[in-house]
Amino acid sequence: MSRPPFTPTIASLPKLVPFVGPEALERARGRPFSARLGANESIFGSSPKAVAAMREAAAENWKYSDPENFELRSAIADHHGVAIENVVVGEGIDGLLGLTCTMFLTPGAHVVTTDGAYPTFNFHVRAHGGVLDLVPMHDMREDVPRLIESAKALSARMLYVSNPNNPMGSWWPAEAMTQFIGALAPETLLILDEAYVETAPEGTAPPIDISNPQVVHYRTFSKAYGLAGARIGYAIGESSVIEAFDKVRNHYGINRVGQIGALAAIRDQAYLRDAVGAIAAARERIAAIASANGLSPLPSAANFVAIDCGRDAAFAEHVLKALLDRDVFVRKPIAKGIDHCIRVSCGRDEDLDVFAKALPAAIEDARRLS
Amino acid sequence: MSRPPFTPTIASLPKLVPFVGPEALERARGRPFSARLGANESIFGSSPKAVAAMREAAAENWKYSDPENFELRSAIADHHGVAIENVVVGEGIDGLLGLTCTMFLTPGAHVVTTDGAYPTFNFHVRAHGGVLDLVPMHDMREDVPRLIESAKALSARMLYVSNPNNPMGSWWPAEAMTQFIGALAPETLLILDEAYVETAPEGTAPPIDISNPQVVHYRTFSKAYGLAGARIGYAIGESSVIEAFDKVRNHYGINRVGQIGALAAIRDQAYLRDAVGAIAAARERIAAIASANGLSPLPSAANFVAIDCGRDAAFAEHVLKALLDRDVFVRKPIAKGIDHCIRVSCGRDEDLDVFAKALPAAIEDARRLS
Incomplete structure (x- = not known):
C-alpha cells in the first residue's frame, strides 16, 4: 500500500521541531531539573483567583x-x-x-x-x-x-x-x-x-x-x-x-x-501588577548574578534576561551545557550575532538561588573546554 | 490604509461557522437551558481520577x-x-x-x-x-x-x-x-x-x-x-x-x-465502562420517550439518538424550536433525507426528565404550526 501524496510544500519540508521541551530533556537525562528557567514561563504563577x-x-x-x-x-x-x-x-x-x-x-x-x-x-x-x-x-x-x-x-x-x-x-x-x-x-x-x-x-x-x-x-x-x-x-x-x-x-x-x-x-489586574513587580525584581537579580560572575547582562523588557557570556558562541554553548548538567534548565540564542549569549527566565528566589550556585562552576567548566 | 490581500481561497470563502454553541443561544434567549442535550457531550462527566x-x-x-x-x-x-x-x-x-x-x-x-x-x-x-x-x-x-x-x-x-x-x-x-x-x-x-x-x-x-x-x-x-x-x-x-x-x-x-x-x-478504563453503560441506558430511555410520543427513534451506536419525527423537515424544525423554547438544548440534522429527524444527546435521568416533560407539548406546538 502506497502513501497518498502530501502537498508539495509538506513533502519538501524537513522534519523540524520549533523547541524541544524541558520534559524531553528530562527524559533524556533521566532526572528532573532543579530550576525551570528556560521557557520564559512565569514561575510566580497566575492569579489565585x-x-x-x-x-x-x-x-x-x-x-x-x-x-x-x-x-x-x-x-x-x-x-x-x-x-x-x-x-x-x-x-x-x-x-x-x-x-x-x-x-x-x-x-x-x-x-x-x-x-x-x-x-x-x-x-x-x-x-x-x-x-x-x-x-x-x-x-x-x-x-x-x-x-x-x-x-x-x-x-x-x-x-x-x-x-x-x-x-x-x-x-x-x-x-x-x-x-x-x-x-x-x-x-x-x-x-x-x-x-x-x-x-x-x-x-x-x-x-x-x-x-x-x-x-x-x-x-x-x-x-x-x-x-x-x-x-x-x-x-x-x-x-x-x-x-x-x-x-x-x-x-x-x-x-x-x-x-x-x-x-x-x-x-485581576492587581495580581498582574504584583507579578510584573516580581518579574522586574527577578530581572535585577539575574543581572546581578551574571555581573558578579564577570558576565554582561543585557537590559530586558521581558520576563527573562539575555546574558552576554563575553566570548564566542562555542563558549556560551559550553556554559549552557554545564548549567543543564547542573540541573538548571536555561536556553540560548543560536543566530549569528547573538549566539554568544544565554537566556535565563525570571524565577522565584529559590529558583535563582539554584542558578546563582550553578553559574560559577558552569563558567569554570566552559573555560576549561574552550 | 488598505488591507493586505487574503489568499484567493480565504477571499472567496463565505463567512461560515460550523456550529453555534449553546452559550450563544443562551445569550440570544436571555436565559439558560434546563437540559444540555445538543452537543453530544457526556453529562456523566469524566473519571473522578x-x-x-x-x-x-x-x-x-x-x-x-x-x-x-x-x-x-x-x-x-x-x-x-x-x-x-x-x-x-x-x-x-x-x-x-x-x-x-x-x-x-x-x-x-x-x-x-x-x-x-x-x-x-x-x-x-x-x-x-x-x-x-x-x-x-x-x-x-x-x-x-x-x-x-x-x-x-x-x-x-x-x-x-x-x-x-x-x-x-x-x-x-x-x-x-x-x-x-x-x-x-x-x-x-x-x-x-x-x-x-x-x-x-x-x-x-x-x-x-x-x-x-x-x-x-x-x-x-x-x-x-x-x-x-x-x-x-x-x-x-x-x-x-x-x-x-x-x-x-x-x-x-x-x-x-x-x-x-x-x-x-x-x-481508568473501569470508569469508561461504567460511562458507556450509563450512555447505553440513556439511549434506551431516549428511545422509549420518543416511542411513547409516537416518534421513531433510530438505532444508535453513539452517545445520542436520532429521532424520526414522522413528517417533513419543517415539522422536525418546529419540534426542535419548541424544545429550545422549553429550555431543552437539542439539535437536528439539516441535510436532505435526514432533516425530518431531531438529535438528542444522552444525559442523566434528571436531564432526560426535562426532555420527557417538554416533548409532548413540543410535538403539539409543531402540529399546530405545520
Missing part, C-alpha cells in the same frame, strides 16, 4: 467551551478599549500565527523577520510554503528600519516584529513603532508580537489603531499572566481582518478550563 | 505542557497496542482534521464525504480550497460503497467516513469497513472518524493496521471519556503519516490541564 476558577472548572470539563469565547473576548476588549469584533482568541500566539499564515500566505510568498527571532513563526511560514527573508539584529535589537525596507523591496506579504524581542529582551519605544507602522508598504501585514509587553516599561506598546488593517497585535496569557499551560493567546486588529480568523480557526479549539482561567486572570 | 488530576494541575498551569505529549501518547499507544510513533495528539479531532487538510490538500483537490456528515470537516476542507463532493446517505447510514466509488471516480485526495456516524448514530460492522479499506484507490487517504466508537457495539471498530498509510483513525476524549472541554483528540496511523503532523501542528497547542486529565482518563 484564576487558580480557584480553574480548580472549580475541572469537574465541568465534560462541556465544550463557548466557541465564540464571548465572555473572554468581551473582557479583553474592555481591557484594551476596543470592540469585541476586534478580538480573536486562539491556542496561544503560536496558534494565531499559524492561522495568520493560512489567511495571507500562498506558496512562494515573501515573509520578512529577524534572524534569531521567534522560531515558531518561521515554522508556520515554512509549513505554508512562505519564503523567509531574515534580517540580522543590529546591536542585539530587531533592526526595524531595515525590516521595513526589506519588506518593501520584496513586496512581502508579512513582516514579523516582536516588541519586546525574544530572546534578547530588547525593545523599541511606542513612538518609534508608530512611525514604522506608518512606513509600511500597503501589501504588507505587520505581525506585531507583544507577548512580553506587560513586563515592558510604560510607553513600549504603541496605541492599538483598530482602523488600520495592516497591523495585528498578538498578546498572550502565557507570560506575565502566568498561564502558559492554558494555551490562550489573542489578536487585536481591524474587524475585517479579525473576522477572517473565523474562516480558518478551530472554533472549538479553546479548552474550557483555560478559557475560564484567562477570564479570571484578566479581571 | 481525571477530575482530581485536573484540579491538582490548576496551580501548575504556569508551565507549558510537554509539546511531545509523551506520557499521553505512550498511554494511548499502549491502550491500542501500537507504537508511540503511530500516535499524534491534537486539539480535538477538529484540530487534527484541519492539520490533515494542510498535509494533503492543495486548492482544487477533490474530497468525498457524506451529505449531512460532520460539518467541521467540510469547514476545514473549504478553508484549504478543497472541492467537496457529497454523497447522500442510504437508509440514514453513510453509503460507504458509493463513497468509495465516488472517491475513485474523482481521484479524491481524501475520503471522510465516520463510524459510528454523527448525526444519525448509524454504523458499519468492522468486517465491512475492513473490506472497504481494501477497495480504496491508492491516491486516496481514508479519514476514519471514530469519535463515537467507544459506545458502539463490540466489533464496530476495524482493526488498526499501522502498516497502511492510507487510513488514519481519529479518536477523542470528548465523547465517552467525558472531557469535551479538554480538547484532546488523537490520530493513529502509519508512522510516516503521523510524523508529518509534526511539520504542521502547533507543537505547544495542547493545554496542560487537559493533557493531564486525558492521561488519567485513559488509565
